[in-house]
Amino acid sequence: xxxxxxxxxxxxxxxxxxxxxxxxxxxxxxxxxxxxxxxxxxxxxxxxxxxxxxxxxxxxxxxxxxxxxxxxxxxxxxxxxxxxxxxxxxxxxxxxxxxxxxxxxxxxxxxxxxxxxxxxxxxxxxxxxxxxxxxxxxxxxxxxxxxxxxxxxxxxxxxxxxxxxxxxxxxxxxxxxxxxxxxxxxxxxxxxxxxxxxxxxxxxxxxxxxxxxxxxxxxxxxxxxxxxxxxxxxxxxxxxxxxxxxxxxxxxxxxxxxxxxxxxxxxxxxxxxxxxxxxxxxxxxxxxxxxxxxxxxxxxxxxxxxxxxxxxxxxxxxxxxxxxxxxxxxxxxxxxxxxxxxxxxxxxxxxxxxxxxxxxxxxxxxxxxxxxxxxxxxxxxxxxxxxxxxxxxxxxxxxxxxxxxxxxxxxxxxxxxxxx
Numbered sequence: 001x002x003x004x005x006x007x008x009x010x011x012x013x014x015x016x017x018x019x020x021x022x023x024x025x026x027x028x029x030x031x032x033x034x035x036x037x038x039x040x041x042x043x044x045x046x047x048x049x050x051x052x053x054x055x056x057x058x059x060x061x062x063x064x065x066x067x068x069x070x071x072x073x074x075x076x077x078x079x080x081x082x083x084x085x086x087x088x089x090x091x092x093x094x095x096x097x098x099x100x101x102x103x104x105x106x107x108x109x110x111x112x113x114x115x116x117x118x119x120x121x122x123x124x125x126x127x128x129x130x131x132x133x134x135x136x137x138x139x140x141x142x143x144x145x146x147x148x149x150x151x152x153x154x155x156x157x158x159x160x161x162x163x164x165x166x167x168x169x170x171x172x173x174x175x176x177x178x179x180x181x182x183x184x185x186x187x188x189x190x191x192x193x194x195x196x197x198x199x200x201x202x203x204x205x206x207x208x209x210x211x212x213x214x215x216x217x218x219x220x221x222x223x224x225x226x227x228x229x230x231x232x233x234x235x236x237x238x239x240x241x242x243x244x245x246x247x248x249x250x251x252x253x254x255x256x257x258x259x260x261x262x263x264x265x266x267x268x269x270x271x272x273x274x275x276x277x278x279x280x281x282x283x284x285x286x287x288x289x290x291x292x293x294x295x296x297x298x299x300x301x302x303x304x305x306x307x308x309x310x311x312x313x314x315x316x317x318x319x320x321x322x323x324x325x326x327x328x329x330x331x332x333x334x335x336x337x338x339x340x341x342x343x344x345x346x347x348x349x350x351x352x353x354x355x356x357x358x359x360x361x362x363x364x365x366x367x368x369x370x371x372x373x374x375x376x377x378x379x380x381x382x383x384x385x386x387x388x389x390x391x392x393x394x395x396x397x398x399x400x401x402x403x404x405x406x407x408x409x410x411x412x413x414x415x416x417x418x419x420x
Contacts, residue, residue: 024057032067035074036263055088064342065259070142072096100141109197110148125151125234136271147198157203164190238272250293266307276312295319328360
């Protein structure tokens with residue numbers, strides 16, 4: 001294990017080892033950053049490197065990370081330049097149109113569901129994509145969405161589920177509603193067979209965690225009213241919305257497939273600038289369990305997408321240093337590409353690095369040595385409940401006891417030179 005640590009330390013210290021981004025990865029990141037900042041390509045942006053890109057790979061990266069529509073929107077002013085191959089150009093144009101049509105269907109479906117819930121006085125909060133796409137993204141079609149996310153009070157969640165089925169939505173779960181109420185924070189999708197739009201009905205914002213409790217009543221009490229297509233809807237208060245998005249990156253996506261959520265964070269910080277509570281965020285970032293899960297998305301979204309935390313987070317790019325230092329901090333910095341994009345590990349050390357970095361984020365209290373040990377025995381998933389399973393605890397305890405036993409035997413071993 002010591003040799004693994006030494007080798008990893010050597011690799012991490014190299015400036016260009018591990019997880020280097022390709023030219024196409026870098027181009028996609030730079031382009032979507034430009035797009036969410038409200039800028040688009042112009043003729044002056046078409047440098048010589050533009051022609052050297054593998055456009056099939058550019059589109060693969062964009063589609064895999066669900067930002068192809070934003071890429072198309074940002075590049076649209078130079079579509080007529082002849083610098084983008086015709087095949088990829090057609091795909092980008094067609095996909096943006098399809099996303100526009102789908103998001104309009106989502107808006108219409110959302111309107112119908114909200115009106116039905118209002119008729120039966122079912123309180124609901126609209127969150128995630130449906131509220132963000134129609135409010136703070138540069139264009140409604142730039143944020144790709146798959147479904148509508150709604151949260152209802154747990155007491156009335158079965159009533160809400162039955163109402164969706166009465167509206168013609170098909171329930172995709174294979175268990176009864178009570179089972180999902182007791183074991184998860186949401187029901188499986190309700191799918192409209194005509195429009196293809198699905199509704200994710202949540203009865204809690206988060207899956208219950210053993211590590212810390214979040215008072216979800218505050219999410220309801222501090223919710224605000226917004227307008228979607230002329231209908232008044234409840235949405236999350238900016239502080240709760242930003243906290244949810246950060247935890248959605250760390251927990252909801254298990255530090256993978258995050259680019260859309262990181263863009264959401266960047267846009268929320270700019271769209272609600274001045275609405276955040278510095279005292280609240282200072283307190284949350286210092287909490288030993290919650291802090292690391294907030295610090296990583298804050299650091300990445302600030303560095304990579306220009307998220308604006310001024311006024312309520314002190315030095316956001318260094319937020320990780322509140323909980324990490326030394327080699328642990330270097331590993332997280334080196335592994336950030338995996339938290340940004342869907343990147344295939346090129347060798348064993350990249351795979352090890354990814355596992356260790358996830359252990360570091362979820363269990364900073366263990367220390368790097370034990371993080372490395374646990375990384376070789378990953379859990380089925382990295383929810384906070386999963387990473388604190390009895391197996392992991394027993395495994396770590398076993399190595400600690402063994403280490404102490406070896407040290408004890410060395411300490412009490414007879415000294416041959418003294419003749420004891």
